[in-house]
Structures are given as C-alpha cells and as structure tokens.
Amino acid sequence: MNTGHPSYTIGAHRFEADPVPPGLHLVATPIGNLGDITIRALATLAAAETVLCEDTRTSGRLMERYAIRTRLSPYHEHNAQKVRPEILARLRDGATIALISDAGTPLVSDPGYRLATEAAAMGIPVSVCPGASAVLAGLAVSGLPTDRFLFAGFLPQKQGERRRVLGDLARTRATLIFFESPHRIIETLQDVADALPARSVAVTRELTKLHEEVLRGTPGEVAATLAARPAVKGEITLLVSPPCEDAPVSEADLEAAISAALADMPASKAASELARRFNLNRADIYQRILARKAGDGP
DSSP: OOOSSOEEEETTEEEEOOOOOSEEEEEOBOSSOTTOOOHHHHHHHHHSSEEEESOHHHHHHHHHHTTOOOEEEEOOTTTHHHHHHHHHHHHHTTOEEEEOOSSBSTTSSSSOHHHHHHHHHTTOOEEEEOOOOHHHHHHHHHOSOOSSEEEEEEOOSSHHHHHHHHHHTTTOOSEEEEEEOTTTHHHHHHHHHHHSTTOOEEEEESTTSTTOEEEEEOHHHHHHHHHTSSOOOSOEEEEEOOOOSSOOOOHHHHHHHHHHHHTTSOHHHHHHHHHHHHTOOHHHHHHHHHHHHHHTOO
16 A cells, blocks of 8 residues: 555656545556556556556566556456455445556456456446557557457467357458467468458567567468567467458359368358358358369269
8 A cells, every 4th residue: 555645757757646536447557668658547556555467576567667656466367256355345445446457458358357347336436547458559550441340359279169260250341350379370370361261461569569560461471471480479469351342252262261161060061151251152162062072082
C-alpha cells in the first residue's frame, strides 16, 4: 500500500496522483516499449491500494520505471479461483484496485474476465484506462483492411482442430486477427494457406520493441521467410485478409483445399465443409472427391 501521497515520475519530474474512486480499474500497460503508457494509467496505478498483475517481476519493471510504490499482488489463471472471492469482498467494502496484465489491455486473452463480470454483477464500479493493444497495433501496421475485423485469440495447438477453426472462419468478411506462438507460426501459416486460399497475411512481431517487424505477403511467402531463419522469437500477432467478394476459387486452390480436408476428415464431411467455405455445390465437390479416389485406385 502507498505510504504518503501517491505519486509517479516521468523522467526527472515527480507528479502527485489525485485520488481515484473506489472500484475495479482495468488499466492497459505497454505491449513492448515502456513509454507506451498513458498519464491517466500512471496516476491510476499510483493511487490504487493494490495492483493485481499476472507476474510481479514483469509488472515490477514498469512500476520501477515510473517510481510507483503501490503494492503488487499476483492474479493469474492458477490462483484466480482462490483469491477472487477475497478481492471481490474488498471491492464490495469500497477498495480501489487496479488490474493489469503482463502487456496490453486486461481481459484480451489475459486473466480478469471473471473478476470484472462478477464485480459488475455485484454493482461494483468497473472502469477502464485504455491504452496499448497488440490487436489494434497489429491491425494498424498490417496493410490489411481495417473497416471490419475479428479477433479470435489463440488458435488451437493441434493441427486438425486449428484447421477446423480456420475453416469455420473462412466466410467471415473481415480481417482475422490471432495471437500465435513463435514455435507454431510457420505451421500455422501453412494451415492458413490450405484453409483460406488466396489470402494475404501480415505477421507482426515484437510490436513497439527494439526489433519490431512486420512481414506481409501470402502465407507461403511469409512462412518461407521465417523458415529460413535459425529461430523465430518474440510475441506474434497474425493477421489474415478477408475473402475476395467476387473472385471465384481457382482449380489449384480448390484441389489443394480438397487434399487438406481429406487429410483430416472423411469424404462426405470434406465435401460439406468445402461447399460451405467456397459457396459451391456440395454434390459437385463430392463427385470430384469420388473421381479423385477412383483415379487413385488399382
């Protein structure tokens, strides 16, 4: 808890933080560069009684940078169920508590959703200090359409499930945004090429950090660029362009999609899935699959 009047510093200048009202304050923190934080966020973190965070070591660097002395308390997926009732009780009694994640906006693929929704259901004020977000930062620099977009979080780790999710999103007329591990990004790009033919992608890596990078092109082109490196590191946001409104699927793309679908599902299901994805006649696709199977016979 703060001792004396709460304050924060920016460079060599110290600023006193005005009191903030009781309740739960969702505070966005930098996704890379520690300078990407708002003055209101600094004042809120300084004035809060407690700052809930995923990792006290990670958040401690931010607090140290701005000389904020508010007590940090861990709140993450492993302890949330145990500590949430105590936090809610404190909030009900009039406490002022801030919630942050390791990077970006809380609740976006980070812990805190249950806490915020339960607090709101109890009539506890819940407010937000908006700021950095890898979703919007990635969209801004991607070069892909920004008028409509869908953030779909992390894709499944298993390839079959990942391809199913991509197939489900194939007809979505919006730029698709995912978080992805650097260890899976090449494999995921290959799945995007199979499940979402004729799309452009952008892989944004280490946004707002020293080695920020944006790779744009087809899934195959970007995958080849990454595969040529000794290793892929850093936080990655993957963006995929929306489907072309009028362009029909090419024979090559359809044949590749059939091959990919048959690797994971029976012919009947593959025909239904591809008909839905490409807005084609299911019977025609099924006959194409049967003809392919007949051609593979003895």
